[in-house]
Amino acid sequence: MARSTGDAVKRVGLEPRDQLPISIRVFTDREPDQEPGRTRRPRLKRSIPREALVFDTETYPGPTQQLMVLAWRLYRDDAGAIPGTTCIEEGFAYPDALAEKDPDGFARLVRFVAEHEERAERLPGFPGLRLMPVSGWLQERFFIYAYKHRDRCDIVVFNGMFDLGRIAAHWAPARGRYRGGWSLGFWGSKDLEGTWHDARFHPRLLALPIDPLRTLYSWGSLAPKDVERADATARIVDLHTVVSALTDRNLSLESACRLFGEDWTKADVTYGEISPELLSYALEDVRYTAGLYRAVHREVAKHTGILIELHRCYSPATIGARYLRAMGLLPPLVKFGGRRAV
Amino acid sequence: MSTESLFGSDEADRRHHPTGRDAYGDYLDPDLIAPCTHSEHETVHDDWKTLGLENPIPTPSFLERLELGLRRLGAFLGRLATSCQGSWAIFIGGLAAASLRWANGLQACRVALDAGAPGWRDLPGMP
Numbered sequence: 368m369a370r371s372t373g374d375a376v377k378r379v380g381l382e383p384r385d386q387l388p389i390s391i392r393v394f395t396d397r398e399p400d401q402e403p404g405r406t407r408r409p410r411l412k413r414s415i416p417r418e419a420l421v422f423d424t425e426t427y428p429g430p431t432q433q434l435m436v437l438a439w440r441l442y443r444d445d446a447g448a449i450p451g452t453t454c455i456e457e458g459f460a461y462p463d464a465l466a467e468k469d470p471d472g473f474a475r476l477v478r479f480v481a482e483h484e485e486r487a488e489r490l491p492g493f494p495g496l497r498l499m500p501v502s503g504w505l506q507e508r509f510f511i512y513a514y515k516h517r518d519r520c521d522i523v524v525f526n527g528m529f530d531l532g533r534i535a536a537h538w539a540p541a542r543g544r545y546r547g548g549w550s551l552g553f554w555g556s557k558d559l560e561g562t563w564h565d566a567r568f569h570p571r572l573l574a575l576p577i578d579p580l581r582t583l584y585s586w587g588s589l590a591p592k593d594v595e596r597a598d599a600t601a602r603i604v605d606l607h608t609v610v611s612a613l614t615d616r617n618l619s620l621e622s623a624c625r626l627f628g629e630d631w632t633k634a635d636v637t638y639g640e641i642s643p644e645l646l647s648y649a650l651e652d653v654r655y656t657a658g659l660y661r662a663v664h665r666e667v668a669k670h671t672g673i674l675i676e677l678h679r680c681y682s683p684a685t686i687g688a689r690y691l692r693a694m695g696l697l698p699p700l701v702k703f704g705g706r707r708a709v
Numbered sequence: 710m711s712t713e714s715l716f717g718s719d720e721a722d723r724r725h726h727p728t729g730r731d732a733y734g735d736y737l738d739p740d741l742i743a744p745c746t747h748s749e750h751e752t753v754h755d756d757w758k759t760l761g762l763e764n765p766i767p768t769p770s771f772l773e774r775l776e777l778g779l780r781r782l783g784a785f786l787g788r789l790a791t792s793c794q795g796s797w798a799i800f801i802g803g804l805a806a807a808s809l810r811w812a813n814g815l816q817a818c819r820v821a822l823d824a825g826a827p828g829w830r831d832l833p834g835m836p
Contacts, residue, residue, distance in 0.1 A: 443755060445791060446718075446748055453791055455759060492787030492805030493760065 395696055416602070418443050418520035419451045420512040421657045424533040425649050428639040434462050434533040436476065436641060437501060438649040439508065440488075440657055449668075450521065451661045457487040457650070458497025460504035472641035479646045488654070501534060505553050509534070510569065514586060517602050521678065523660045525620045527605040528574060528582050537563040541573045548575030550587060572601060580611050581681050604677040606659055612680045613666055624655050627662035631655045712744045716792040723750040727785040728778035729757065732767040737778045743785070756784050770829075771836035776815040783808030 422439035426432040441456040459480060466473045477498065484495035499507070512520040524530050532538075537552035554569035565571065571587035584601035610616075610623045624631045634651065636644045667675045673689040680686070691698075714721040721744030728737040745753070757763040762781050768774050786805035793801050822829045829835065 441759065443752065443759070445716075445752065455756060490784075490787035490805070491790055491802040492783030492785075492809050493756075494809070 416450050416519055416521040417446075418512060418516055419523050419657070419660065420508060420520060421451070421523040421653050421660065422530065423524070423649060423652050423656060424530045425638070425645060426533060432533070434501065435472070435639075436461050436646065436649060437504065437534065438646075438653045439504070440653050441508065441512070442657065449661050450664050451523070451657050454489050454657070455493050456497060457489055457653075458499065459646070459649070460499050460501045460508075463500045463502050465500075469641065475641050475643065476646065479643050486650075505534065510554060513601070513603075514570065514599075517586070517599060520602060521660075522601075522603045523606065523656060524603065525606045525623075525656050525659075527584075527603055527607075528576060531572065531574065531603075535572075539563075539571075541575065545573040545575045545583070545585065548573060548583075570598065580617060581608050584678075600678070602678045604660070606656065606663065609663055609677050609680050610659070612682050612685055613663065615683050620652070620656065620659065624659050624662075627659055627666065629655055629658040629662060631658075714745045714749060715743045715789060716745055716749050718749065718792065719746050721745055723747055725750050725753060725785075727753075727782050729762070729781045731774060731777070732765050737774055737781075743789075749788075753785050753788055756788055757781060760784055772815055772819055776812045776819065779808045779812035779815065783812065 419442040420439060421442070422437055424437045425435045427435050437460040439456075439458060439460065440454050442451045442453055443455050444450055444453050459476065461473065461476060462468070465476075480496050480498045487496040489495070509522075513522045531551060535551040535553055537555065537557075539550045539552075540546075541548040541550040551572045551574060552563055552565055553572065554566040555564050556566075557563050568589060570589050573585045573587050574582050575584075576582045582605065584603045586599040586601050588598040606620070606623065607618075610618055610627075614626065618626065621631060621633050631651075634644065634648045636642070636648045638645065663677065667677065667680075670686065670689075673686075673693045675686060675689055688698075712721045713719075723745050725743045725745050726736050726738070727741055727743050730736050754763060760780070762777065762784065765777055768777060783805045786801050786808060790798050790802035790805060
């Protein structure tokens with residue numbers, strides 16, 4: 368190589384230099400197609416959730432921060448629309464014992480819903496602001512849309528672990544891959560001795576926080592003696608995590624909304640008691656959470672050619688890894704041993 | 710001969726009954742049909758499931774069947790309004806809201822009748 372370079376220098380009549388800028392072209396191994404003999408890659412199918420259940424909780428003050436009221440919105444979108452566009456339901460859920468524990472607050476809640484029934488942003492022909500006990504909401508909304516529709520419905524929250532902890536009725540340490548996390552029970556009851564029994568065909572939710580910004584979720588097994596084993600994907604979209612993955616910043620809901628074009632300033636309300644101001648604030652909070660969800664989807668749609676599922680978007684590296692996979696590059700663990708390609 | 714979907718998206722391959730069936734499996738109005746695609750048909754029925762209108766309890770009187778039909782029609786028209794443009798969207802949306810109001814009015818009548826004249830369903834000539 369050196370001889371040929373020197374010859375070339377002599378030919379053009381230049382003096383050799385001490386440093387020569389060079390470029391290296393690296394040829395990498397392409398990941399082989401899954402099926403032998405197949406020349407074309409399968410067409411990319413962008414997974415767009417068809418439904419979205421957006422919710423937020425307000426709590427009583429104190430160390431346990433028990434649930435005071437839950438505000439939610441349910442979206443079901445036409446094909447091709449940005450997820451979170453068509454709201455079909457909006458409402459409140461309250462703790463089952465609210466009427467006994469806080470009769471004044473319950474009366475204010477009922478009055479607010481009656482006075483603001485038409486305020487709900489939903490399709491025409493759909494009922495106005497809904498009100499139901501949280502046990503009914505867990506069964507008729509959370510179970511159906513979070514678990515039974517887990518292939519097509521996003522559960523959208525901001526700081527999901529806090530909200531999910533408010534509505535869980537039972538917890539236990541998780542096992543297996545989720546060791547170190549929690550196994551949350553939403554459906555079931557305690558017997559006279561205080562032992563928790565899960566409702567039949569209703570799984571636990573396994574949650575493993577890996578840092579303050581990121582939590583891994585999965586539905587537990589339905590096998591009676593193995594409820595803490597991970598089984599099905601939980602499509603929980605924590606916008607706090609997703610926004611941090613897209614921006615590499617730790618933002619509040621308010622500042623994230625502002626960054627993504629949803630101009631919103633949180634109302635200055637008194638927390639800790641049910642009041643019309645707090646209920647208005649709760650509805651607005653969910654409304655802007657849904658707006659942020661749409662904005663995030665619009666942002667993600669700019670990444671063409673790769674599949675980014677919001678419930679699996681944990682960090683900026685997730686997006687980079689998707690691009691590397693789309694380019695056909697093998698992950699180091701696969702390329703250099705230790706793990707097989709999937 | 711192919712028919713365009715009422716939602717205007719594609720060729721219709723389903724015949725949707727906007728008032729649906731009663732608890733016995735009979736259509737509330739067999740002649741009222743809306744052509745739509747399979748996915749639109751699924752969406753409308755999913756909407757009905759969310760609203761608790763998909764599997765009704767047996768409703769012997771015409772008033773109750775009418776109330777159910779109006780609720781379903783309202784939800785169907787509300788969904789249809791999302792695919793309409795301009796003044797059609799306003800009109801179809803308004804019709805959806807009116808259907809729900811009429812259903813709520815009928816429900817109030819039914820509750821009043823149940824309180825004041827519990828045997829009204831068995832009155833002579835009552836459909």
